Amino acid sequence: MDGRRPDDEREFLAAYDPRAFAPIAVTVDVVALTLRGGALHLLAVRRGGPPFAGAWALPGGFVQAGQESLDEAAARELAEETGLDAGALGRVHLEQLGSYGQPDRDPRMHVVSVAYLAFAPHLPDATAGGDAAGADWLPVESLHLAGQPDAAPPRPIEQGRRTGTYGGGTGRRPPSPGDSAPGASSASAEAPAPDFAFDHDRIVADGLERARAKIEYTPLATAFLDETFTISDLRAVYEAVWGAPLHAGNFHRKVLSVPGFVESTGETGSRPGSRGGPRARLYRAGDARQLHPALLRPDHEAAVR
C-alpha cells in the first residue's frame, strides 16, 4: 500500500546482492530409519567438533547453493553416510519431513534445516562421511526424546535384552516421571541414552511420528523390506514401527484385502520361521499409493485425546 518500509528496502537489496543480506544457512538433515534384527533403528552420526562435539546428530549438511535441489541434497547426504550407490538409493523411500528454523537452534548462526525422512531396507553398517567422528544405527527404543510431538513415544524398554519380540506393555505408556533426558550427553558409546545435538531430538520425534502415521494409510511399510517378502515380514515392520504387537490372523487378512497393497509372486519362501511353521508365500509391493481402507493403529484414538 504505502511507501517502502525498512524491511522492504532490505528485501529489495537482497534480490540484487544476496550476500549482503541473508546470512541464513540452509542444511538438510535426514531421519533415516531401517529394520535391524526386528527392531527399528535410526542412523546417527557422532559430531566431530564443536558445537555439541561428541554428541549424536542426524546425518546432514549444507545445501550446495545453485547446484542441487533439497531432495538431491538429502539423497546425497544419506548416500555419504550409508555408502549407498545410486542403485541402492533407488530402493529407499525419501520424503521431506519439515523445516526447522529457530534463530538460536545453532549457536553459530541462523541455520534453517530442511529435514527428510527415509525408509530403507536392511542396510550395511554406517560409514562416517563428512566431518563426522562416527556413524551408527541406534535402536529407536533406546532413545530419550524430549517433547514428544504426539502420542506415540517409544516406551521404556529394558536395555540389552532383545528377544525379537516386545518388552513393553500394551502401549498406554504411563508418564514415567523419572524418565528425564537432560543435556547430559555422554560422549562414550556404550551407554545408549542418546541426547542429540541441536534440536535433532525434536526432529527425530517428528520423524518417528510421521513414520508411524504414514504406514497407516500408505504402503510404505514395504520400503523397509526386500523386493519380495512374506506377510509376516510386513507385520514385523508394523510392529517395530508402532511398537505394539498385532494379531497375526487379522493382519494377514487385512493386508490381502486392501487393493494394491501387495501382490503375490506365486512363490513360497524356502526358509520357514526360525521356530517352525509352514513356509509362507511371498509377495511384492503392489501399485497402490494409498491404502483404502487404511490400516489404523490400535487404540490410537484413545491415545490422541
Place this chain on the structure above:
Amino acid sequence: MDGRRPDDEREFLAAYDPRAFAPIAVTVDVVALTLRGGALHLLAVRRGGPPFAGAWALPGGFVQAGQESLDEAAARELAEETGLDAGALGRVHLEQLGSYGQPDRDPRMHVVSVAYLAFAPHLPDATAGGDAAGADWLPVESLHLAGQPDAAPPRPIEQGRRTGTYGGGTGRRPPSPGDSAPGASSASAEAPAPDFAFDHDRIVADGLERARAKIEYTPLATAFLDETFTISDLRAVYEAVWGAPLHAGNFHRKVLSVPGFVESTGETGSRPGSRGGPRARLYRAGDARQLHPALLRPDHEAAVR
C-alpha cells in the same frame, strides 16, 4: 572418518564466515485459505516488479536472519497482507506445509521457500503489504493449477450464481478448459486464469491437497468458522474444501458422534437459513485434536488408485 574432502572444507568455512559460502536466501510463503460467500478463497498478491511482474504470487517474504523463527516469519507475512492484528491472528490456524528449493525456481538466485498453510475465518479484504502491487482473495475454483498433486482438483462452477449449494456434479470433474472466474475486485483483477509466479502454483496445489486431507482427521474445519457455528455451517466448510456435496443428515449425525469434535452451547441461532427452516443449534469447537473415527472424503479411494 578420513581426511576432509572439498565439500567439508567449504562447510567448515561456512561455519565461520557464512557470507562467504551460503548464498541461499530463505523466504516464507503462505497459502492462506478462507471462506467467502460459501466458496473457498486463496489470498494472493500481485507482483509489483520483475521477475513475473504483474503475476499473482503467494504472500511472503524473506526470513529476518537471527530475528525470528519460520513460524513467526509466516505469521508476520500473513498479518502484513491481511491487516490482522495479533488478536485476530490468534484465531487463524497456521501450519508448515513444506519447503521448496529447486535451484532455478527463482531466476535471480537460489531461494529456499518454506511454505505455510493458513485456515482463517472470513477476513476483511486484503491489503497489499510489502512491495506488492495489490492483494486479493481469489476463488479457488477458478485457479488453473499445474500438476495437481493428487486427485481432488476444483471442479468447474458457475460464476455469479452462488445458491449456497453446488453447481457441480458428483465430483468426477471434467477438465472444463474455458472456465474462467474473475475475482472482480480491487486490484485490476478482471483477467483471471491465474498463473502464478515462480513455482507457486505447485505450492498452492500442495496446500489445497493438504487442506483437503487435514480436515478429514482433524477438527480444523472449525478454523474457517466463527466462535460458534451450526452443523450446517460446518458442512458448508467441508463442501467448499472438498468441492462435493455431502448428505446433510448423515453428516449431522457423524459430527455429533465424533468425541471432542464440537460441543454444544445450549443456544440456538436466531436467524434460520435464508430460505426457511427451523433455527439450528449452535456449537463451538471441541477439545479434540484428531477425529476418531475420521471423516473420510467420499469416493476418495477410487480417486487415489
Place this chain on the structure above:
DNA sequence: AGAATAGTGTCTTTGAGACAATATGCG
C-alpha cells in the same frame, strides 16, 4: 511329541451411507 507359525473361518460390534420421516420457519 511339543511348540510355533501360516492361513482361513466365523461371529460380533461399529460405523458409513442410503433413504425416510417429522418438525420448523420463510416467502
Place this chain on the structure above:
DNA sequence: CGCATATTGTCTCAAAGACACTATTCT
C-alpha cells in the same frame, strides 16, 4: 400453502477385531 432446512430414525453393508481351527515344519 409450499418449500427448504434441521434433526432424528431405520435399514443395509463393509470392515475391524476377537476367537477358533487346521495344516505345516522346526526342535
